[in-house]
Amino acid sequence: LVCHLPLVRLPSEQLHVIGQLGQHSRQIRTIIMSFTRRAALLAASATILLAFIAPPSQAHGFKIGDLEIGHPWTRATPPSARVAGGFFTITNTGALPDRLISASFAGSTTVELHEMAHEGGVMTMRELPAGMEIKPGARLELRPGGLHLMFMGLKDALKETDSIKGELVFERAGRVEVSFKVESMGYRPKAAGADHDHAGHGAKTQ
Amino acid sequence: MTGLSVIRYGAWAAIAALGIVVAVVLLNPAKKTDQAAGGRVGGAFQIATAKGGVLDSASLKGKPYGLFFGFTQCPDICPGTLTDMTALMDELDKGATAAKIKDFRILFITVDPERDTAELLANYLSAFDGRIIGLVPTLDGLPALAKQFAAFYQKVPTTSGYTMNHTSAVYLFNSEGVFSGTLDIQESRANQKAKLERLLNR
Numbered sequence: 359l360v361c362h363l364p365l366v367r368l369p370s371e372q373l374h375v376i377g378q379l380g381q382h383s384r385q386i387r388t389i390i391m392s393f394t395r396r397a398a399l400l401a402a403s404a405t406i407l408l409a410f411i412a413p414p415s416q417a418h419g420f421k422i423g424d425l426e427i428g429h430p431w432t433r434a435t436p437p438s439a440r441v442a443g444g445f446f447t448i449t450n451t452g453a454l455p456d457r458l459i460s461a462s463f464a465g466s467t468t469v470e471l472h473e474m475a476h477e478g479g480v481m482t483m484r485e486l487p488a489g490m491e492i493k494p495g496a497r498l499e500l501r502p503g504g505l506h507l508m509f510m511g512l513k514d515a516l517k518e519t520d521s522i523k524g525e526l527v528f529e530r531a532g533r534v535e536v537s538f539k540v541e542s543m544g545y546r547p548k549a550a551g552a553d554h555d556h557a558g559h560g561a562k563t564q
Numbered sequence: 565m566t567g568l569s570v571i572r573y574g575a576w577a578a579i580a581a582l583g584i585v586v587a588v589v590l591l592n593p594a595k596k597t598d599q600a601a602g603g604r605v606g607g608a609f610q611i612a613t614a615k616g617g618v619l620d621s622a623s624l625k626g627k628p629y630g631l632f633f634g635f636t637q638c639p640d641i642c643p644g645t646l647t648d649m650t651a652l653m654d655e656l657d658k659g660a661t662a663a664k665i666k667d668f669r670i671l672f673i674t675v676d677p678e679r680d681t682a683e684l685l686a687n688y689l690s691a692f693d694g695r696i697i698g699l700v701p702t703l704d705g706l707p708a709l710a711k712q713f714a715a716f717y718q719k720v721p722t723t724s725g726y727t728m729n730h731t732s733a734v735y736l737f738n739s740e741g742v743f744s745g746t747l748d749i750q751e752s753r754a755n756q757k758a759k760l761e762r763l764l765n766r
Binding site: 437438439440441468480483485503506508510543544 | 640648679685688691722724728729732733746
């Protein structure tokens, strides 16, 4: 709820501006003030209410030991597609490094850990046999165009709004069951740049 | 320096600057026609289509088209490009270029003919715009075809099989079949749209 605070603070800034105008009739000012106060109250209660109503699938998370797994998702696939990518964030709140070493996905026969890169107009893919390290305090992001789980041998086409179970295996923290939300075929996560910055900061702090 | 000589030097400088501008303007179109006439990217081809039959590049005469290399066991770039192109064509269907986009084609050439059979590719592409045509070259014909389009592809073995590295850009060809630049899904949608509209209006 901390991130909603500016919403509540906004009207007081408006009040300040209205105060500066000064010369307007007191009556109008009171009406505006009571209106902005009411709006602020409404906005605040609405955000509190929304926080409870919002379905957990929109931004779901899982926890195992010192690791927080944020919003595992994948994309709907065209018919006959045999592969799909799996994405999520891993935050290491502990003091020791950990490593994602394998994973499984109920919708496919195997899962590999891959890294995609886009260099000089060529899309390149490589398997990461040693897994993915998450340094203490760092936040690792699996996302389209970068690190991802490669679901291979899809049993069926993935359909939007489905939620499919999977398991992540970490060297230190152990196994954690997660569920992957199936987004639309063309879905792209928002605020890509911001997330990259966070990952960079996390890596630097340790 | 007298006021007059300042004016004189200034005038000469202005003439020199004008000369450079004229030279640049004159040289640039020459470069462009050079590129077009050279025809290093593209040229004639005949490739089997996913729906059966053969696509001859001669049949595309008079119609601008896009072309890109991919494969169905591609988790991101290929379905992403196909989704983008489908949305883009849908958008252009409603715009000023509606009449021209009707005849536009996008050729999707698989770089994985070992696994991408015609039937599988046709089924895969059924999720996207009907103007996207699946093409399945023979494994033997693929190297020459890639060379023709200065495209790159490579098999990458993994634990449970293999994946492919490949050129990700969509090549654009004008109505005379001349290479007219590329389009990339990492560009903004607005940029892609502008490029496609320019191609259609050429």
